[in-house]
Amino acid sequence: MKFLIKKLQKKEIWNRVFLERLTEPIHLNLLSLFYAVFGSYKKKIDYDLILRPHHAYSLLKVAKYAKDNKIETVSLLEFGVASGAGLMNMSQITSELTKSTGVQFKIYGFDTGKGMPPPESYKDHPEYYLEGDFPMNFEALQKNLPKNVELIIGDVRQTLQSFQANIPPNEPIGFISFDLDYYSSTVAAFEILKYKSELYLPLTYLYFDDIELPNHNHACGELLAIKEFNESNELRKIEHHRFLENTRIFRRANWIKHIYFFHVLDHPKRNNLNSKIQKRVLANPYLKFEGNEDLQDVN
Numbered sequence: 686m687k688f689l690i691k692k693l694q695k696k697e698i699w700n701r702v703f704l705e706r707l708t709e710p711i712h713l714n715l716l717s718l719f720y721a722v723f724g725s726y727k728k729k730i731d732y733d734l735i736l737r738p739h740h741a742y743s744l745l746k747v748a749k750y751a752k753d754n755k756i757e758t759v760s761l762l763e764f765g766v767a768s769g770a771g772l773m774n775m776s777q778i779t780s781e782l783t784k785s786t787g788v789q790f791k792i793y794g795f796d797t798g799k800g801m802p803p804p805e806s807y808k809d810h811p812e813y814y815l816e817g818d819f820p821m822n823f824e825a826l827q828k829n830l831p832k833n834v835e836l837i838i839g840d841v842r843q844t845l846q847s848f849q850a851n852i853p854p855n856e857p858i859g860f861i862s863f864d865l866d867y868y869s870s871t872v873a874a875f876e877i878l879k880y881k882s883e884l885y886l887p888l889t890y891l892y893f894d895d896i897e898l899p900n901h902n903h904a905c906g907e908l909l910a911i912k913e914f915n916e917s918n919e920l921r922k923i924e925h926h927r928f929l930e931n932t933r934i935f936r937r938a939n940w941i942k943h944i945y946f947f948h949v950l951d952h953p954k955r956n957n958l959n960s961k962i963q964k965r966v967l968a969n970p971y972l973k974f975e976g977n978e979d980l981q982d983v984n
């Protein structure tokens with residue numbers, strides 16, 4: 686409750702309420718009040734009623750894919766933990782999703798533990814972020830994390846070198862949050878996207894935090910790291926989830942623009958050229974011929 690009152694004192698929260706929410710149709714806002722009280726957890730995610738809806742949306746998608754494909758455990762990663770609010774939020778959401786889907790989650794949080802390292806150039810946006818920003822209270826955080834959440838402390842340039850061995854093939858990566866602020870740190874963290882293809886879901890969800898301020902652009906920061914990664918990796922692509930807003934009830938929400946897909950083009954599931962799926966036929970409502978009404982429309 687104290688946390689909620691503190692949040693409500695922040696100007697950005699009221700901006701968000703007025704700009705993102707109250708500019709949406711009134712009937713949807715009224716419905717969302719109803720679901721806030723009586724809705725299932727999934728309905729609350731659909732109506733952006735869960736704190737950090739970018740986590741809730743992505744993790745629900747990942748849980749559904751895992752359940753449908755009989756994957757028992759999925760790995761989730763956060764790059765840039767700071768005080769740990771994001772990590773604890775992910776942990777809270779996954780415990781709800783485990784209850785409803787049975788899917789288990791392992792969560793890994795990467796951070797220096799002592800805040801931002803020194804910036805290397807203008808590409809790291811030193812006008813926004815500086816050395817020592819966002820330190821962690823390691824003891825307090827570690828004490829409050831459940832068993833399935835692990836902190837990997839140190840600069841990602843070093844800690845990622847041997848991390849691949851921590852991900853067993855039956856616990857593929859389904860979601861990664863990138864919140865390291867700097868270009869240089871994000872490039873280092875992208876080593877995580879170069880593992881064996883089976884260590885990911887064929888379509889892995891990504892969240893990029895640092896792309897929305899006025900100075901963010903494709904020549905600096907996370908946007909530059911994404912651009913360079915795509916240029917130099919033929920079979921791995923980071924792409925914006927272009928039609929996501931068309932699938933959402935509240936389309937003006939900021940978080941929508943932070944969601945990307947990681948396309949693992951060399952994943953075995955994307956390379957099965959001899960799949961034995963039943964032949965499908967497209968129906969044609971303009972023609973009359975025997976059997977047409979029974980044909981399946983895959984559109």
Ligand SMILES: C[S@@+](CC[C@H](N)C(=O)[O-])C[C@H]1O[C@@H](n2cnc3c(N)ncnc32)[C@H](O)[C@@H]1O
Nearest residue numbers: 765767771796797800801819840841864865870
């Ligand atoms: C904005 S904070 C993360 C906030 C957090 N995701 C949240 O939602 O509360 C950015 C974090 O990235 C970490 N960081 C930046 N560069 C790093 C690097 N090269 N290695 C490890 N951690 C790094 C910093 O220590 C800092 O805590």
